[in-house]
Structure formats: C-alpha cells, structure tokens
Amino acid sequence: MTMVAIALLVWCGGWWLNSRLANGPRAHTRGVKLLVPAIFGVTLLVVWELLVRGLAVSLVILPAPSVIAERFATSLPILWQDFQQTILKGALSGYIIGCVAALLMAIAVDRSDFLRRGLLPVGNFVAALPIVGTAPILVMWFGFDWQSKAAVVVVMVFFPVLVNTVAGLRETSAMQRDLMQTYAASYWQGFFKLRLPAALPFIFNGLKISTTLALVGAIVAEFFGSPTVGMGFRISTSVGQLALDMVWAEILVAALAGSAFYGMMALVEKTLTFWHPSQRG
Amino acid sequence: MKTLLTAAALALGTASVAQAADEVKLQLKWVTQAQFAGYYVALDQGFYEAENLDVTILPGGPDIAPTQVIAGGGADVTVEWMPAALAAREKGLPLVNIAQPYKSSGMMLTCWKDTGIAAPEDLANRTLGVWFFGNEFPFMSWMSQLGISTEGKGEKGVEVLKQGFNVDPLLQRQADCISTMTYNEYWQVIDAGVSPDELITFKYEDQGVATLEDGLYVLEDKLSDPAFVDKMQRFVRASMKGWKWAEENPDAAAEIVLDNDASGAQTEEHQKRMMSEVAKLTAGSNGTLSEADYQRTVKTLLDGGSSPVITKEPEGAWTHVITDAALN
Numbered sequence: 001m002t003m004v005a006i007a008l009l010v011w012c013g014g015w016w017l018n019s020r021l022a023n024g025p026r027a028h029t030r031g032v033k034l035l036v037p038a039i040f041g042v043t044l045l046v047v048w049e050l051l052v053r054g055l056a057v058s059l060v061i062l063p064a065p066s067v068i069a070e071r072f073a074t075s076l077p078i079l080w081q082d083f084q085q086t087i088l089k090g091a092l093s094g095y096i097i098g099c100v101a102a103l104l105m106a107i108a109v110d111r112s113d114f115l116r117r118g119l120l121p122v123g124n125f126v127a128a129l130p131i132v133g134t135a136p137i138l139v140m141w142f143g144f145d146w147q148s149k150a151a152v153v154v155v156m157v158f159f160p161v162l163v164n165t166v167a168g169l170r171e172t173s174a175m176q177r178d179l180m181q182t183y184a185a186s187y188w189q190g191f192f193k194l195r196l197p198a199a200l201p202f203i204f205n206g207l208k209i210s211t212t213l214a215l216v217g218a219i220v221a222e223f224f225g226s227p228t229v230g231m232g233f234r235i236s237t238s239v240g241q242l243a244l245d246m247v248w249a250e251i252l253v254a255a256l257a258g259s260a261f262y263g264m265m266a267l268v269e270k271t272l273t274f275w276h277p278s279q280r281g
Numbered sequence: 282m283k284t285l286l287t288a289a290a291l292a293l294g295t296a297s298v299a300q301a302a303d304e305v306k307l308q309l310k311w312v313t314q315a316q317f318a319g320y321y322v323a324l325d326q327g328f329y330e331a332e333n334l335d336v337t338i339l340p341g342g343p344d345i346a347p348t349q350v351i352a353g354g355g356a357d358v359t360v361e362w363m364p365a366a367l368a369a370r371e372k373g374l375p376l377v378n379i380a381q382p383y384k385s386s387g388m389m390l391t392c393w394k395d396t397g398i399a400a401p402e403d404l405a406n407r408t409l410g411v412w413f414f415g416n417e418f419p420f421m422s423w424m425s426q427l428g429i430s431t432e433g434k435g436e437k438g439v440e441v442l443k444q445g446f447n448v449d450p451l452l453q454r455q456a457d458c459i460s461t462m463t464y465n466e467y468w469q470v471i472d473a474g475v476s477p478d479e480l481i482t483f484k485y486e487d488q489g490v491a492t493l494e495d496g497l498y499v500l501e502d503k504l505s506d507p508a509f510v511d512k513m514q515r516f517v518r519a520s521m522k523g524w525k526w527a528e529e530n531p532d533a534a535a536e537i538v539l540d541n542d543a544s545g546a547q548t549e550e551h552q553k554r555m556m557s558e559v560a561k562l563t564a565g566s567n568g569t570l571s572e573a574d575y576q577r578t579v580k581t582l583l584d585g586g587s588s589p590v591i592t593k594e595p596e597g598a599w600t601h602v603i604t605d606a607a608l609n
Binding site: 058059060061136139140143144222223224225226227228233236237239240241242243244 | 346348349352353365368369372373374413414416417431440441442443444445447449450453455
C-alpha cells in the first residue's frame with residue numbers, strides 16, 4: 001500500500017513540476033522543451049514500477065520496467081540477432097523495394113490517364129488485403145526466411161506511398177505548369193524542376209507512414225512461419241514460455257527502431273523540403 | 282482490505298452452494314474439437330450437473346495462451362501441456378497438475394519417405410518444421426539426445442523452421458519433416474492426397490521424449506481453499522466419466538463435439554477420426570497423474586539442449602489430492 005501511495009505522490013509531483021516548467025518563463029527554451037516530455041516519461045516509468053510492485057501484479061500480466069530493463073541488458077546478443085533478421089533484412093529491404101516500386105508506378109500513373117484509372121483501383125484493392133491472410137500465402141511462395149517478410153512489407157508500404165505521390169504530383173497549379181511550358185521545358189525538365197519538388201511533402205508523408213507499417217508487417221509476418229530467429233519469432237515463442245519480460249524487451253527494440261527510422265525520414269524531409277511553409281519557423 | 286474482500290467472497294461462495302450449482306470455468310488449450318471430447322460429453326450427458334456443477338467451457342485458439350487466461354483470473358482450471366505449465370511455474374505462475382486424462386503423447390514428426398529418412402539418425406542435415414509456443418521442447422530434447430545441433434544445417438545439424446499451425450511446409454516441400462499430432466495434422470496431410478506409404482513418422486512416445494499433454498491445471502494458492510478443492514474433486518470425477526464415455530462411444534462423442542462447435546469449422550469425418558485417435562491416448566489413464574510419466578517429462582525438459590525450458594527440478598507441480606478423493 002505504501003508503494004501505491006508513493007506512486008500517487010510521484011505522479012502528482014511530476015505533474016506539478018511539468019506544469020511549472022511549461023508555464024514558466026523559460027518554457028520556450030530548447031532545454032525545457034526537451035525536459036518536459038522526459039519528466040513525463042520518467043514519471044510514467046516510476047509509477048508503473050511502483051504500482052506493479054505495490055499491488056504485486058503477476059509478471060505474467062505486466063512485468064515491472066526494471067525487470068524488462070534487466071532482461072534487455074542481459075539479452076543484447078539475441079536482440080541484436082533478431083534486429084538484424086527482422087528489421088535490417090525483412091523490414092528495410094521490403095521498405096526500399098516497396099517505396100521505389102510505388103514511386104516508379106506513381107510516375108507512370110501520372111503520365112498516363114489509362115494507368116491512373118486502371119492501376120489505382122488495383123492498388124487500393126491490394127492495400128485492403130488483410131495481412132493475416134496474405135502473410136501465410138507469401139510464406140508459402142517465398143519461403144520461411146526474410147524474403148517472405150520483405151514481400152509482406154512491400155505489399156503494406158506500396159499503397160500509402162503510391163497514393164501520396166500521385167496526389168503530390170498533381171499539386172502544382174495550371175499557372176505554374178503553363179509557365180514551364182512557356183520556358184519550352186520538356187516533360188522531364190518540368191518534372192524534376194517543378195513537380196517533383198512540389199510533390200516532396202506528400203511523398204514524405206507516405207514514406208513516414210510506411211516506416212512504422214514496415215516494422216509491423218515484418219514482425220507480424222514472422223508469426224506465420226519463420227526461421228528460429230527474428231523479433232516476431234521471439235515474441236510468439238516467448239509468450240508461449242510466459243517469458244513476458246523478453247516480449248517487452250522486443251517491444252522496446254521495435255519502439256526504438258521505429259522511432260529512429262521515423263526520425264531519420266523526418267530529418268531527410270526537413271533538409272529536402274526546407275522551402276515548404278510547414279518547415280519554416 | 283484484501284482479507285476483508287476474500288472473506289466476503291468466501292461467505293458469498295459458501296452461501297451459494299446450498300442454492301445454486303457451483304460455477305467452474307474451464308479454459309481449453311485449443312479450439313473446440315474432439316481433443317477435448319471428455320469435457321463436452323460430461324457437459325452434454327449431465328455428468329457435471331449430477332455433481333452440482335455449472336461448467337462453462339471456454340475454447341482456446343492460436344492467439345490464446347491458456348496460462349495467461351488462468352493467471353488473469355479468467356478461468357478456474359485449464360487444459361495445458363506440461364512443458365508449458367512447468368515453464369509458467371518457473372516463471373512465477375504456480376500452476377499445479379490436478380489430473381491427467383491423457384496417458385500418451387500424440388505428437389510426432391512426419392517426414393517424406395522419398396527424402397531417404399528411415400531412422401532418427403537420418404534427420405541430420407534436413408529442414409524440419411517445429412511448433413514453438415512452448416511445444417518445441419520435446420523436439421529440442423530429442424535432438425540433443427541424438428547429438429544433432431539445431432543451429433543450422435550441417436553434418437550434425439538441422440535447419441529448424443517455426444511452423445505455423447498447418448501442414449503446407451511439408452506439402453510444399455519447404456521442409457523434409459513437420460510436427461503433427463496423431464489425431465489432427467497427420468490426417469490433414471493424408472487428406473491433401475498423400476498416401477500413408479509415402480510418409481514416415483516418428484512418435485515422440487517411441488523416442489522416449491514424450492511429454493505429458495492435456496492435463497488439468499489450477500493455481501496453487503487456490504488449493505488451500507477446501508471449497509475449491511471439493512469443487513475440483515467433483516469436476517475431475519465428472520470429467521473422467523465423460524472421457525471414459527467418449528472412449529467407449531467415439532462416434533457419439535464426436536457428434537457432441539460438433540454440436541458444441543460454435544465456429545462451425547469442424548467436419549464430421551475429421552472429428553470422428555480425431556476422436557478415435559484421441560481415445561488411444563486417453564486409454565490407460567483413469568485421471569491420476571503417473572509419477573513415472575511426470576519424471577520422464579521433467580527429465581526431457583531439463584535435457585532440452587542449449588536453452589532448456591526449465592532449469593531446475595520443479596517442486597509441488599502436481600498433486601494427487603484431487604484425484605485420490607475423486608476417483609476412489
């Protein structure tokens with residue numbers, strides 16, 4: 001009971017501190033801007049730890065953060081292996097193949113009205129296929145190793161990138177396109193100098209959405225057959241052994257990798273679309 | 282506060298004994314099928330009612346871990362395989378085996394004969410499909426007995442694939458052998474048009490690495506409550522009556538299972554065949570856990586190769602308290 005009381009106190013203390021900082025005179029400095037979410041996160045972890053210990057929650061239901069951290073620290077080699085298999089081989093290769101294919105397809109769709117009417121509905125259809133249905137089939141086609149996971153990822157990321165890119169390529173106004181024409185610009189000159197830059201914010205939207213989709217696809221696909229390595233494999237087998245601390249350690253890896261991947265894409269976006277209103281200020 | 286609540290709950294519990302039947306929630310390990318026929322028969326034939334029990338049978342599935350359900354208080358008693366139960370016990374979820382309706386294990390490895398596999402030694406340098414989710418340990422133990430590594434293909438090693446709950450990897454020849462149950466997946470292979478002559482099977486029971494399947498497990502602390510123990514004694518007695526009835530009337534038992542299959546996914550032919558195979562596994566058990574079988578299971582699990590499922594001899598993982606009173 002004391003631990004539960006302390007948890008409540010910690011929660012109130014964190015809240016008070018954060019509201020003081022956020023409303024204080026230094027609220028707009030970079031340090032405080034980083035400090036506020038950090039305090040929130042730490043408070044959440046401490047409260048979690050205290051509640052789980054204070055209420056004697058079974059490890060099977062929810063392990064304490066300290067238990068997860070310990071498991072994380074002691075299983076780094078396994079986690080690294082799983083990370084390589086699932087994220088570097090499965091998710092990343094699928095992401096690259098899927099996004100490049102979608103970009104090329106979007107250009108083709110943009111050039112031809114015939115394709116736009118014929119291919120977009122097909123893309124829509126593919127996007128609506130449930131992963132639990134396609135994953136076992138793709139495992140059957142491409143085998144148990146990372147190739148089938150990459151295929152699942154391709155299917156998942158293709159549509160968001162395609163739709164966003166097609167929309168982005170239509171972003172320029174008739175006036176701007178006319179101007180290019182008066183300069184006697186060819187299709188490709190107009191494409192690279194005007195329309196592609198204008199489409200970039202849209203394209204990056206699709207690319208950013210796809211980063212997390214790729215991770216989810218690669219992990220879930222491993223539930224339907226995999227070699228004895230990989231994050232999805234580890235999660236499903238660890239649940240069977242009630243090693244919930246291991247499951248949470250893998251979740252932590254996935255969360256960190258997903259945030260880093262997303263952050264990287266956001267950074268590339270920032271450098272390439274510095275001119276866009278959303279990036280100013 | 283907690284004791285007050287418990288006392289109140291107890292008072293309520295004892296008060297209701299006189300009026301209404303005692304509620305028991307049974308969590309199955311898998312979907313409704315003849316593997317659990319005994320429980321459905323006991324329900325259908327009124328064996329539970331005769332013991333003044335109101336039993337709810339909760340089907341499982343690929344996304345349900347029975348150990349987690351019972352840990353969360355979603356069930357009073359669960360059907361589980363001993364490897365998973367002992368692993369859970371070591372992880373801090375004190376499951377206790379109170380009865381063991383299954384005498385023999387139905388797990389085996391099914392291989393294509395034309396790959397040249399004739400004996401367990403021939404398994405080296407092959408690709409094998411294995412179920413994980415806690416079912417991989419008898420396999421690991423068997424391989425370590427044979428001196429075959431599971432780290433990858435080679436002279437003295439095998440490539441292990443995590444197989445889903447279907448038989449495609451064998452049919453597609455992505456694997457030379459896959460895990461099957463005598464009462465289920467083996468027949469899916471046969472139904473796919475493969476003749477039994479084309480296959481060779483290795484029963485874990487014959488290889489000496491069989492682990493106990495489909496026992497009844499409850500949480501240890503509940504056993505200190507006499508009312509709960511009494512309820513479980515009646516439950517086990519009625520369930521075993523159901524199992525013996527099912528063994529004697531396999532076709533009728535399969536019909537009862539089909540009647541209870543809310544998903545409608547099971548077919549009559551498949552269930553009747555399953556029931557006749559399951560009857561072979563439950564035959565020879567009156568519900569009492571055999572200590573020798575328990576010791577063999579523990580030994581198999583402790584020998585489980587590089588990552589054993591349990592690292593030390595479990596204590597108090599089973600009790601005869603229920604079966605002794607229920608069956609004598």
